Amino acid sequence: MHFEELIKTIKERRDTLKVTQDTLAQLSGVGLRTLKQFESGKGNPTLQTLQKLADVLGLQVSLKLKSTPAKR
């Protein structure tokens, strides 16, 4: 999952839950500006920020093995 997909996932999930950026910002404790920047593709959030958002949305940040190996 690259950047854009992560953003898309967050956005879609937020839409599904019918939550506005403003509300999500408040619930997660992340600044509204920060969330806006992230969702509009202009951010590079810290892991902590991403997790705060994911948590509230019922999502989980995870690391999984890629099907296509990268090394060698």
Add this chain to the structure above:
Amino acid sequence: MHFEELIKTIKERRDTLKVTQDTLAQLSGVGLRTLKQFESGKGNPTLQTLQKLADVLGLQVSLKLKSTPAKR
């Protein structure tokens, strides 16, 4: 997956591939200091940094639905 698990995953994967912090730092383009801090649990990397590391390790950052819903 919370912070510690992510760190553990990175570390274990790096060990599995028999790569040192130094080498991973070079391959990923992430500063050695940054990687050290992250692995020792003292960092809060940006998503970009995490992805650089994950990429080289053949791992993928992803967002998945939590089994236990968070919102109501």
Add this chain to the structure above:
DNA sequence: CAATAAAGAGCACAATAATGCACTTTGAAG
């Protein structure tokens, strides 16, 4: 068209992540 709600952006600043360098600690092997 007017009004309202939600999302996106410019500006500026504080907080902190990223980084390099040098030094210490740890662990494995002789």
Add this chain to the structure above:
DNA sequence: CTTCAAAGTGCATTATTGTGCTCTTTATTG
């Protein structure tokens, strides 16, 4: 105990994220 490699840490600096405030842009609804 000594040596060597890998990992961890203190310090200082630079680059960038996080944030609030204000304003603009987009729908959406009468």
